[in-house]
Amino acid sequence: MTSTVDLADIPVGVSLRWQRVLCVLRTRLNTVVRVQHIPGFGSSLPSCDIDWSTIGWIAGGAAVAVIGTPVIVGLAGFTSTGITAGSIGAHLMSASAVLNGGGVASGGVVATLQSVGAAGFSTVGTTVLGTFGAVTGCLSKSYLKHSSDKS
Structure with a gap:
């Protein structure tokens, strides 16, 4: 069963391209996506209803993950000019060097964070972060709605 979306439902200021994308999302997803049983996570997870609020949570989660992660990495001391002295990154590098006999292992946590x-x-890394953030946003909205229903 597919529902149709009236363009009048789309907020003012949204470009025609995004209007089409949002209409496709609303009609193609049949307005409801259910997350059923996932082994190791209890008997079931709450459903994630697709509506304008959920689309906002999904977009917000993706944006926070894609924009926030590099900011946090930078604040930890991993910058484009190297690792900042006295930062968390410097302490991690020191501990890594001690554990590895004087050098930082290639491909290790410190080397990867310095690369970031x-x-x-990379494009793949950004896609993975965005996907993780989007799923987290959707499940967070669902969890908050589920917990407020219990109150």
């Missing part, structure tokens, strides 16, 4: 701090995430 210097060059940012």
Whole structure:
């Protein structure tokens, strides 16, 4: 069963391209996506109803993950000019060097964070972060709605 969306339902100021995308989302997803049983996470997870609020939570989660993660990495001391002295990154690098006999292991946590701090995430990394953030946003909205229903 597919529902139709009236363009009048779309907020003012949204470009024609995004109007089409939002209409496709609303009609193609049949307005409800259910997350059923996932082994190791209890008997079931709450459903994630697709409406304008949920689309906002999904977009917000993706944006926070994609924008916030590099900011946090930078604040930890992993910058484009190197690891900042006295930062969390410097302490991690020191501990890593001690554990590895004087050098930082290639491909390790410190090396990966330094790479992210210097060059940012790759396209694949950004896609993974965005997807994780979007799923987290959807499940957060569903959880908050579920917990407020119990009150």
